[in-house]
Amino acid sequence: MLGPATLAALLALASPAPEDPALVGGADPWTAAQPGCGEARWCFGIALHVVQRDEELVQTPAWFARQLAEANRHFASIDTGFELASVEALDAAYAQVVTREARDEAGRHRFTRGVVHVFLIERLGDVDAPGEQIRGVHWRQRSKIEKRWIFLSGISSDMVLAHELGHFFSLPHSTYAISIMNKRRRESPPREARTFHPEEIQRMRKARNEMLADQMLVAREK
Numbered sequence: 001m002l003g004p005a006t007l008a009a010l011l012a013l014a015s016p017a018p019e020d021p022a023l024v025g026g027a028d029p030w031t032a033a034q035p036g037c038g039e040a041r042w043c044f045g046i047a048l049h050v051v052q053r054d055e056e057l058v059q060t061p062a063w064f065a066r067q068l069a070e071a072n073r074h075f076a077s078i079d080t081g082f083e084l085a086s087v088e089a090l091d092a093a094y095a096q097v098v099t100r101e102a103r104d105e106a107g108r109h110r111f112t113r114g115v116v117h118v119f120l121i122e123r124l125g126d127v128d129a130p131g132e133q134i135r136g137v138h139w140r141q142r143s144k145i146e147k148r149w150i151f152l153s154g155i156s157s158d159m160v161l162a163h164e165l166g167h168f169f170s171l172p173h174s175t176y177a178i179s180i181m182n183k184r185r186r187e188s189p190p191r192e193a194r195t196f197h198p199e200e201i202q203r204m205r206k207a208r209n210e211m212l213a214d215q216m217l218v219a220r221e222k
């Protein structure tokens with residue numbers, strides 16, 4: 001028979017991660033602000049988790065709508081679009097994600113297949129350069145690398161989600177001048193003329209088809 005102490009220990013082991021708060025203002029302002037997949041043949045859902053601290057969200061629906069519109073503009077080259085599938089508040093414990101452990105922890109119990117999980121946080125630490133921060137990252141859970149998700153920092157410029165989705169669609173960083181996967185500073189082409197390189201487009205198309213086949217992503221009805 002289990003004593004009360006043993007039972008309490010077992011319950012503690014089984015208890016889930018801290019529960020996220022209810023989203024302030026509800027999902028409507030978010031879904032209303034977002035662009036849809038438009039004409040894209042393949043439409044994929046984004047499951048958004050937004051850090052909420054003291055009843056305040058770290059970013060606005062309009063800010064995320066610009067990220068999504070920019071991603072859809074670049075992914076039109078593979079006839080693919082993204083739309084908001086769900087939005088939930090994320091516990092303030094994840095406002096600042098600065099370690100590999102925290103990156104794993106945020107997604108571990110929130111990840112599901114079929115959609116792209118995006119964690120919109122306040123500050124994303126550079127795990128390779130302590131004290132520095134980055135704007136976004138595509139992260140694979142270290143103990144189970146097929147589980148992966150994206151972090152976006154609230155300071156990100158509009159193109160960061162598109163870049164991280166490029167990683168989600170199998171792209172590494174590149175040196176193509178035109179590419180949004182090229183992180184080097186350069187004069188030309190100007191930022192507004194940058195997109196994916198034809199080689200990258202080909203690779204992303206293949207990755208999309210593989211993700212559709214193994215249901216890492218599930219196309220949404222339009």
Ligand SMILES: [Zn+2]
Pocket residue numbers: 163164167173
């Ligand atoms: Zn990158």
